[in-house]
Amino acid sequence: MGLLTGILYACLAFFGTGWYLGKWSGNFSLLLFTLTVVTAAYWLAERFVFLPRRLAAAATLTHQDGERRAELARLGIDKVDMDVESARERLLAQPWWLDWTAGLFPVILMVFLLRSFLFEPFKIPSGSMIPTLEIGDLILVNKFHYGIRIPVLNKKVVPLNDPKRGDVMVFRYPVDPGIDFIKRVVGVPGDEVAYINQKLYLNGQLAPLQQLDDYYDEDRRTYSRQFREDVGGGVTHRLLVDPQQPSSYGMRARPFPGSENCRYTAEGVTCKVPAGHYFMMGDNRDNSEDSRFWGFVPDENIVGRAFFVWMNFGSLKRIGPFH
Structure with a gap:
């Protein structure tokens, strides 16, 4: 032995x-x-x-x-x-x-039990969710918020809450389910989501934007335009927009399941979210590869709802809850 x-x-x-x-x-x-x-x-x-x-x-x-x-x-x-x-x-x-x-x-x-049914830690590897989450943030994900799932198979056996617009969600990347992604839910089943000329429209209505002070990136030592966006339901969050980036996504989008629900133009993209799927976007809008490029996230790919930064060794002030 x-x-x-x-x-x-x-x-x-x-x-x-x-x-x-x-x-x-x-x-x-x-x-x-x-x-x-x-x-x-x-x-x-x-x-x-x-x-x-x-x-x-x-x-x-x-x-x-x-x-x-x-x-x-x-x-x-x-x-x-x-x-x-x-x-x-x-x-x-x-x-x-x-x-x-x-x-x-x-x-x-x-x-195994804690990670499968209660909370799972993740580390933020990229800047796609800046300013909400920064590179190096160690976060906790609530595994039971959206329902109890069988470990490994990720089969939901006890449904609880449905994802809502504004939730920060960890999910298995549809292109490669072996990789975990984190983005914000901006479209739920039945929604028409449009991102036109760097502005978000939900069911034909512009998501209200409030301009804030510019965001300073300490690593790159640059400033970015920062806004507060309202995606409905009383949920607001900060985001970054780079006016120098092009609005067109048509040439950069790859084929994906449900792509027939999307229309790409020189100004941006418009998608109808199918049943059992979600449209995800990063808060760093012009530096995020998200549903605009690879499509919708099916319910079976959901890992959990991110809600707390428990450590950032480069900045202890990052510790705390977030929306």
Whole structure:
């Protein structure tokens, strides 16, 4: 079993190194589920097979020592030079391969349950959600807000809340479901969403914009035009617009499922959101690859609702809730 455990750990190290170096993509939920199952198997084997064997061996040792001492006492020998207790402790000790498998099962199980059904941490890798979320923000995602789903399969079994316009949502990228994206919901099923000349229209109505002070990017040392947008339902958020960027998206959009619901022109794009799908956009409007380019997000791709920055090592003032 020690050799088998060593091989399993070597495979895990090989896979993890390749994943970290970008040699291949991986599904962390599936990996965590696999680790839970494997360590559970070791834990059950320890509980019902290996531990009883060690206990039986220790009991046999104690019994044999008692018989030997009784026989020596019968022969008039009272002093016996033998450390049975030390030998018994060695017999009962867990081998390393059980320490690193069965011993880790409760921790891995707790992480799996918390991550699958309650909250999952994410790190913001790009600036597509500036100014709401900045590169390096470590955020929490509520996994049960939109419903309870079967882990790994992501099949919703208990529906709760529907995504609303203005929600910041983490989802599996429709083009490559192995990658998680984070954007803002701007269109729900049945909505007509139009982004024309750098302005958002919802069902034919311009989403109200209020100009704010320019946003200063400390990393790039540049200023950007900043606005506050109202997507309805009392939800407002800040966004950035770059007047130097072109309005046309027709040449940059790739074919996607449901693309027949969209019209591209020199001024922008207009889409009718189909049932069970959502239209997502980044708050950094001219530096975000979103539904304008790759289409709608189906309900089965939803991971959860982002709601809290729990750490940013470059700026502790970033910690707190956001909308």
